[in-house]
Every structure is written in C-alpha cells, then in structure tokens.
Amino acid sequence: MSxxxxxxxxxxxxxxxxxxxxxxxxxxPAFGQYHHEYGxxxxxxxxxxxxxxxxxxxxxxxxxxFDTLGEEFILFAAVxxxxxxxxxxxxxxxxxxxxxxSDALRLLGVGFAAxxxxxxxxxxxxxxxxxxxxxxxxxxxxxxxxLLYLAAGYRAFHALTPRSGVDFxxxxxxxxxxxxxIVSMLLGAAFLHNFGPLGTPGTLASGGSIAFLNVASAxxxxxxxxxxxxxxxxxxxxxxx
Amino acid sequence: xxxxxxALAVWIFLCGLYxxxxxxxxxxxxxxxxxxxxxxxxxxxxxxYVNGGGAPIFADVPKGTRAVDPVVQALTLTDVVVSVTVAGxxxxxxxxxxxxxxxxxxxxxxxxxx
Numbered sequence: 001m002s003x004x005x006x007x008x009x010x011x012x013x014x015x016x017x018x019x020x021x022x023x024x025x026x027x028x029p030a031f032g033q034y035h036h037e038y039g040x041x042x043x044x045x046x047x048x049x050x051x052x053x054x055x056x057x058x059x060x061x062x063x064x065x066f067d068t069l070g071e072e073f074i075l076f077a078a079v080x081x082x083x084x085x086x087x088x089x090x091x092x093x094x095x096x097x098x099x100x101x102s103d104a105l106r107l108l109g110v111g112f113a114a115x116x117x118x119x120x121x122x123x124x125x126x127x128x129x130x131x132x133x134x135x136x137x138x139x140x141x142x143x144x145x146x147l148l149y150l151a152a153g154y155r156a157f158h159a160l161t162p163r164s165g166v167d168f169x170x171x172x173x174x175x176x177x178x179x180x181x182i183v184s185m186l187l188g189a190a191f192l193h194n195f196g197p198l199g200t201p202g203t204l205a206s207g208g209s210i211a212f213l214n215v216a217s218a219x220x221x222x223x224x225x226x227x228x229x230x231x232x233x234x235x236x237x238x239x240x241x
Numbered sequence: 242x243x244x245x246x247x248a249l250a251v252w253i254f255l256c257g258l259y260x261x262x263x264x265x266x267x268x269x270x271x272x273x274x275x276x277x278x279x280x281x282x283x284x285x286x287x288x289x290y291v292n293g294g295g296a297p298i299f300a301d302v303p304k305g306t307r308a309v310d311p312v313v314q315a316l317t318l319t320d321v322v323v324s325v326t327v328a329g330x331x332x333x334x335x336x337x338x339x340x341x342x343x344x345x346x347x348x349x350x351x352x353x354x355x
Contacts, residue, residue, distance in 0.1 A: 003348065010262040014255055021254070025247035025284075032243070032292035039289065039310030043297050046311075047304050055297040055308070059315040071319045078326035085333040130300050135322060202300065221322075228329050235336055 051198040052207040057128040060135075061213040065192040068213070069177055072220055076174045079224040086231040088238070100153050109151020116144035124218040128207045134214045138221025145226050154233060161230065166223050173220025180212050246287035254280035267335040267345040271328050278324045282317050289313030 028034070046058040060068050100106050124137030149157035181192040189195060192213075199206035207214075257277025264270040289310030295302065297311035339345050 007263060010259070014258065018251060018255055021251045022248060025251060026244060028244075028247060028288065030243035031246050031287055032290050034288055034310070035291065036289075036310055036312070039297075039312045042311055043308050044305065047299050053298060053300040055299070055311040056314045056318070059311050060318060064312070064315060067315075067319065071322055074323055075326050078330045081330050082333040085330075085337055131296065131298060133318075135318060231333070 047201060050194060050207055050210065051201040052128040052210060053202055054128050054130060054133070057133050057210060057214065058207070060133065061128070061210045061217070062192075062194050062207075065181070065213060068217065069181065069192065072174050072177050072217060075220065075224050076170070079170070079227055082228055082231055086235050100151065106152050109147060110156075113144050113147040113151060116147055117141060120144055120222070124214065125204060127214045127218075128210050129202060129204070134217030135221050138218040139225060141218070141222040142225030142229070146229050149229070149233065154237070157233075158230075161226050163230070166226050166230070169219050170223030170227060173216050173218070173223060176216040176219070177213060180209055180216060184209070246290075247284065250280045250284035250287065252280075253277070253283060265346055265348075267338060267347060267350075268332070270347065271331045271335065274331070275324055275328050278320070278327075281320055285313045285317045285320065 042059060042063065043055055046055045046063070047053060050058050050062060052058045100109075120137050120140030120143075122137075123132035123140055124134055127133030127137060145157060145161055148160065184193040184195050185191055187195050192209075194208045194210065196208040196212075197205075198208050204211075254277050257273050257275075257280065260273025260276060261270055264273060289312070291307060291309050294307045294309040297308040297314065299306065299308075335345055338350060342350055344350060
C-alpha cells in the first residue's frame with residue numbers, strides 16, 4: 001500500500017469516524033450537567049464511612065480496589081517486559097560513564113534530588129488526605145533518583161538503587177497489595193474489603209487498610225520506574241560504547 | 242458551547258491517529274499514540290465535571306461541598322499509568338527493532354518483511 005493511498009484512506013475513514021464520534025458525544029449530558037449517582041453517593045458518604053478526606057484515593061484503594069490490583073499487575077508485567085527486552089544475557093555490558101564535570105552542578109543537583117525525594121514521600125504519605133497517593137508519589141520518588149543520575153552520574157544512581165533492592169521493592173509492592181486483599185478474606189470479609197481501625201479523619205492514622213494499599217502501590221510504582229530508568233540508561237551506554 | 246470539551250477530546254484523538262498513520266519513526270509513533278490516549282483523559286474528566294464543583298477532596302472544605310465525580314478521576318489515574326507503561330514497552334520494542342532491522346521507519350520495516 002503506497003503512502004499517499006494510505007493517507008487518503010485514513011482521511012476518508014477519519015472523517016467518517018469523526019462524524020460518528022461527534023454524533024455519540026452529542027448524546028452525552030451537556031458539560032457540567034452530569035450527575036451520576038455513584039460519584040455523588042461516594043462524595044457524600046466516603047469521608048464519614050472510611051474517614052479519608054481524598055475521595056479519589058478511597059475509590060482507587062477501597063471501593064474499586066480490585067481494579068487497582070489489575071492496574072498494578074499491568075505495570076508489573078510491562079516493566080518485566082521492558083527488562084526482558086533490554087537486559088542483556090551477559091552481565092558484562094559497559095556501565096554508563098560519569099559525564100558530570102561541575103562540582104557546583106553536582107552539589108546543587110544532589111540537594112534538589114534530596115528535596116524531591118522528601119516531596120515524593122510526603123505525597124505518598126498524605127495520599128488519602130490531600131491530592132496525591134501511591135501512584136503519583138511513587139513517580140515523584142523515582143524522579144528523585146533520575147535527578148540524582150543527572151546531577152551525580154550513573155555510579156551514584158546505581159549505588160543507591162542496587163538491582164536486587166529495586167527488584168525486591170517492586171515485588172513486595174505488587175505482592176503486598178494482593179496479600180492485603182487476602183488478609184481481608186482471612187478476617188471474614190470480601191477480597192480487598194477495608195479492615196483495620198478507621199482512625200481520626202484528617203490525620204495520617206486514618207482510612208484503615210487504604211493506608212497500607214497506598215504504601216504498597218507507592219513501593220511498586222517507584223521501583224518499577226527506577227527499573228525502567230536503569231534499563232534505558234544501560235541501553236544508552238551500550239549503544240554509545 | 243456545552244459540548245466543546247467532548248469535541249476537543251475527539252479532536253485530540255484524531256490528531257494522535259493522524260500522527261500514527263503518517264509516522265516516519267517508531268519513536269514519533271509512540272508519542273502520537275500517547276497523544277491519542279490523552280484524549281481519553283479529557284473525555285473522562287469532562288464527563289465527570291459538575292458545574293461549580295471543586296475537587297473531590299474534603300481536607301479543608303466541609304463535607305457535602307459540591308464536588309466533581311471522583312470515579313472518573315480514579316479511572317483517569319489508571320489510564321495515565323497504563324499509557325506510560327505501554328509507551329515504555331513500545332520504546333523498548335523500538336530499540337529492538339532498530340537493532341535487528343537497523344531502521345525505525347515503519348514503512349521500511351514493512352518492506353523488509355514483505
């Protein structure tokens with residue numbers, strides 16, 4: 001199929017698709033007028049029922065916690081796939097060189113990385129109180145390590161994220177999420193049903209098992225992203241050498 | 242005007258699709274796929290918007306304050322995570338394609354394998 005024919009075919013079918021999609025969205029309630037019962041009930045009852053102030057976190061780690069289990073395993077499987085595709089059989093692949101020459105840049109960058117790490121942990125810890133959560137905070141924690149690579153080079157990045165530790169954290173996060181679900185069953189409730197003392201709303205000690213699931217997902221997400229960075233950085237070094 | 246956010250989602254989706262179809266490089270293709278997927282964030286969040294509603298977070302506002310739908314926000318979070326992982330996996334495949342076939346142009350890849 002020639003390129004111009006393909007683009008022509010796309011133009012015709014995209015016009016038809018656009019018409020169909022516009023027709024279907026015209027059947028939706030007008031913007032701002034949608035009042036689905038599910039969301040309304042959750043907003044009204046989740047703060048008093050689960051003692052959390054962030055209803056999105058309550059949906060992710062409690063009411064729809066089973067979906068999040070699937071999401072965690074999609075992430076896990078994808079990162080396993082990336083490692084499988086990029087990790088060389090022989091471990092004698094060249095290590096990336098340290099390219100950072102400026103001491104001032106290194107000092108400032110490491111300082112920022114430390115601050116970013118604390119910010120990430122803060123976003124994780126307060127995930128069910130204020131905007132944030134295990135997924136968002138986990139990505140911030142992982143980017144603190146990426147900033148460390150940019151500022152201090154690969155050796156420092158690798159020393160702080162040893163492969164065995166990262167693999168262990170990722171597996172503990174993914175497996176821990178499922179284990180918390182099984183603990184619910186052992187306590188006589190449904191899989192992933194909230195258990196534990198609900199605590200005082202608005203404090204870190206609230207939300208029951210939401211707090212544990214939050215930490216488990218943060219562990220998995222940060223480990224998955226660090227692993228992803230490691231694989232691509234080592235691939236880069238292998239290409240350059 | 243009340244349907245404009247939905248129409249915007251359709252527009253972003255088609256832009257991403259156009260990029261995928263006309264792409265000359267697999268890296269560009271992965272980015273275009275991410276653009277197409279980002280239309281779903283716009284659609285989900287605009288479906289869940291409630292006029293005058295704030296974020297569904299009641300840390301510093303009293304319970305019962307009018308807020309947008311939290312369910313679609315949780316779905317968008319899932320959507321973002323899936324989008325990132327798919328992009329990472331496809332970029333890893335791109336590296337393999339470059340190694341094996343020495344090109345990242347989808348047209349040349351197709352020509353090599355008949």
